Amino acid sequence: MTPRTPRSLAQAKTLRSPHNTFAHTPSFTASPQLSVFEDDVQVVATCCDESHPPQSILNQGTGSFWSTTGLYPQEIFLGFKDEVRVTEIRTVTENVGKLSLERVIPNASEISQVLWKRILTVDVPSQEGQLQTEIHKVNNIAIKYLKLVIHEGANHGPISAVFSVNLKVNDSWIFPESS
DSSP: OOOOOOOOGGGOOOOBOOOOOTTOOOOOOOOTTOOOOGGGEEEEESOBBTTBOGGGGGSTTSSOOEEOOSSSOEEEEEEEEEEEEEEEEEEEEESEEEEEEEEEOTTOSOTTSOOEEEEEEEEOOOOSSSOEEEEEEEEEEEEEEEEEEEEEEGGGOSOOEEEEEEEEETTEESSOOOO
16 A cells, blocks of 8 residues: 555545445464455445545555544454454554553354443543554454444544554554555
């Protein structure tokens, strides 16, 4: 994906609903180190702007981002081919007031009844026009599907952005930093 010049959230285009679903399953390249790249993970969200699609959160350090519509809550989902054991989750956001992270309960007996379990909920400190970087330590939990829920914007603002979500597996971040 080509890096984009970041725009302020106030300049973001009008957003529309996505037509993305989990119907398409990308191919994965499995390795013992779990090298995961953009084509190796499914990313969908509850809203989408062509200039700031949900997949932008995989471009670590490029300045691209996924932008919400401002109608909260907004959700973004990451799906992996195989379960990963996670020790930390790093989020880089802007204008987010409250967020939670959830995962699908492993080994659910009924595929038609997906059960989400909340990992954490956090009030993100307002940074007034600066990025909000949070590292959330978790206890070596198994994740196949991860959901980030933005419950409200900072200072009840109408638009929020997620610049990246990254998972630490085996002492390494699975999405490599870009220059």
